[in-house]
Amino acid sequence: MNNRIFKPTRELIPFITEMIRNNKKVQLTVTGNSMFPLLTHLRDSVTVKGSDNYKKYDIILYVRNNGDLILHRIVKVKKGIYYLCGDNQTVIEYPIYKDQIIGKVVSVKRKDKDFDINNIIYCLYSFFWCLNVKIRKPALRIALKIWGVIKNEK
Numbered sequence: 001m002n003n004r005i006f007k008p009t010r011e012l013i014p015f016i017t018e019m020i021r022n023n024k025k026v027q028l029t030v031t032g033n034s035m036f037p038l039l040t041h042l043r044d045s046v047t048v049k050g051s052d053n054y055k056k057y058d059i060i061l062y063v064r065n066n067g068d069l070i071l072h073r074i075v076k077v078k079k080g081i082y083y084l085c086g087d088n089q090t091v092i093e094y095p096i097y098k099d100q101i102i103g104k105v106v107s108v109k110r111k112d113k114d115f116d117i118n119n120i121i122y123c124l125y126s127f128f129w130c131l132n133v134k135i136r137k138p139a140l141r142i143a144l145k146i147w148g149v150i151k152n153e154k
Contacts, residue, residue, distance in 0.1 A: 010067055010068070010069065012069070013063060013067075013069055013102075016028075016048075016061075016069070016102060017102050020048060020049060020050040020102055020103040021050060023049075023050065024049075025047050025048065025049045025106070026047070026048050026049075026103070027045050027046070027047050027048075027109070028045060028046055028048060028061070028071075029042060029044075029045045030042070030043070030044045030045060030046060030071065033088055034070075034071070034072065034086030034087070034088050034089055035059070035071060035072070035073070035086050035087045035088060036087065036088040037087065037088070037140065037143070038087050038108070038125065038129075039071070039087075039108065040110075043110065043111075044108055044109065044110045045108075045109045046059070046071065046105045046107070046108055046109070047105065047106050047107045047108075047109070047114075048061045048102070048103040048104065048105055048106070049103050049104070049106050050102075050103045051103060051104050054074060054077070054082065054098070054101060054104060055074065055077065056074050056075065056076060056077060056130070057073065057074065057123075057126040057127065057130060058073070058074050058104045058105070059071060059072065059073050059074075059104060059105040059117070060072065060073075060074060060082075060084070060101050060102075060103070060104045060105070061101070061102045061103050061104070061105070062084070062096055062100045062101045062102060063100050063102065064100070065100075069102075070084075071086075071105070072084040072085060072086045072089075072093065073085060073086070073087060073126070073129075073130065075092060075130050075133060076092075080097065080098065081094060081095040081096070081097065082094065082095070082096040082097070082098070082101070083095075083096070084096055085133055087129055087136075088136075088140070089133075089136070090133055090134060090136055090137055092133060105117060108122075
């Protein structure tokens with residue numbers, strides 16, 4: 001039986017923020033598709049912890065001005081402003097300020113297996129995926145076609 005409890009994220013923001021600011025790690029189930037192909041809706045979960053240092057390629061948990069709790073990747077930092085984009089998106093969101101950031105992802109859990117974000121494969125994925133946000137859609141289409149061919153050959 002699945003013991004997960006799903007609540008609207010806006011209700012959880014104060015609780016999550018307090019936990020992370022008290023040096024606790026928080027595990028959250030991924031909802032939405034903005035971080036696909038790395039993270040899949042309701043399949044994967046992430047562990048988030050607080051930090052004083054956010055840099056390019058980090059996946060951060062932040063609160064948008066409209067109150068939504070979002071998990072996106074930093075693609076650029078300039079003069080204290082963070083530029084973010086979901087891995088499955090092509091529009092860069094900015095300005096995001098440090099006071100909007102709750103924490104950063106330190107590990108990913110998929111099918112009861114934890115993956116450290118310092119893993120070399122993950123680091124390479126992050127680097128290449130962030131090279132040019134504009135080529136993401138065609139690159140994703142090609143990757144999905146290749147994946148479909150591979151799956152059909154098995």
